[in-house]
Amino acid sequence: MELHKLTIKETYEGLKKKKFSSLELTRVFLEKIEKEDKKLGAFINLSPEIALNTAKRIDEKIENGEDLSPLAGIPMAVKDNILVEGERCTAGSKILENYTAVYDACVVERLKKAGAVILGKTNMDEFAMGSSGENSGFFPTKNPHNESRVPGGSSSGSAAAVAASFTVYALGSDTGGSIRQPASFCGVVGFKPTYGAVSRFGLIAMASSLDQIGPITKTVDDARTVFNVIKGKDQMDSTSVESKIQNPKSPAPEPLARYGAGKIQNLRIGVPREYFVKGIDSKVENVVKKAIDKARELGAKIEEISLPHTEYAIACYYIIMSSEVSANLARYDGIKFGYSAFSKNAHNLLDVYLKSRQEGFGDEPKRRIMLGTYALSAGYYEAYYLRAQKVRSLIKKDFEESFKKIDLILTPTCPTTAFRLGEKIKDPLSMYLSDVFTVPINLAGLPAVSVSCGKAGGLPVGLQVIGPWFKEERIFDFAKLFEQTLNL
């Protein structure tokens, strides 16, 4: 049996039936990473000590016949902007190169409680800013399907690690597509929950009104399993919520749950015409259109819809995101934690700020801090930030109107397949535009998953399934059916 290829569900069964132990499994992954990650660059740090200790503890539980959480003893990886107490946490930035987390993120605490085996921290674009992994302050990650290609970003290491079977699953974070886009490029499942469904406590903040943590997995079922462990209200994140998340056992079943596996009835799917315009790779378009045909064959009713403000999403996103970035990254001042020029070349207080930030930040955070500071500065606030927040209302309203008539929306996750390393790094704007289909979902706060729906030119293509607010179960139900059909 190739242990590293198993899904969460299969691993769980194997552990329960004692086909292998968690310790054995954990060693398989650690050795594989040790041997093969030099060329992929998916991990920044490994935590073998925590991993092996947890594995031993879970094996004892299994020996004693204790009840197991669905994630117990299963190796996983955490994006390096999510805190694991006592482990280094860099957010892919030199400014945090030597920072050790002093507490667990809420999601990490919940995973630890569930017995998850944390293998290590994955590489990423600096402060989650980027769509290729090339903005990592340390080294770029490569796409396991083709090493001359990027894995996508910013959860570059998490997606590559799952695709390369370095881990059973991983956590990512998604501000404008940072889970879904790399999942699409690497041919795995990437899920971004509704804003507020998962606590952001312990996630190094990029743009707080857009950030969400979510899983990157091999299957839709696995994404659902991880989501169910990490979701829910947390005291430490005032934007997190419990109540609206649908209980799978609630008396009013979802359109799909009524009919069981295999056939869909009464499910209305919208396909927005604004997502099939110039700029999309024709091969990607073909693969996604075939996927939509499959949904029709499964019994879904497909309708063309319009989301008229789509074209403004990227512009709106770059104003709001960079404004929030400029505020959130103000904390890196060379005084409280992280890199400091204090004892190096700084002569006064202002110098400490200027030089710590100049030497600690890479180009992309600097660019976004500058853009955000400009958008929020006196005389420009109304023209940029306030206007963008109003356009954001219109983008949200587009989705609200659509979801009155339909149950789910299908789109390509990205306009292209994985591009070449170096192809877009010199042109920030062209890099920004690769998020054109994922950004509107964050602006509206919606949940969405990217599932692999085929290949174009030998590289994976992702289908994005978008649901109404807090209807994650509906997304999972449909995506699972779709996944099963694709595998037939």
Added chain:
Amino acid sequence: MIFQEDVKHIAKLARLGLNEREERKFQKELSSILDYVSQLQKVDISKVEPVSHITGSKNVTRPDQSRKIEVEKVKKILKEVPETKEGHIKVKAVL
């Protein structure tokens, strides 16, 4: 379009040190990004309210009470501080 003088001004507001080369680079890049985002000016927003919270949460509060933190945790936090003196965070002279 923004000028190198604007870049200097913004960098100062952002407490971000930039060298000549970076100033020139950001002048070009920020101009092109601002040019791109100017398309937002075309949208009619006359009757639109701005987003404040995307799923409608309002004023979540907790009791205004201090929380106890263990001494060990405080030590861990202080260990991350670049410069300390007798358990305090050290800064350059302000006055």
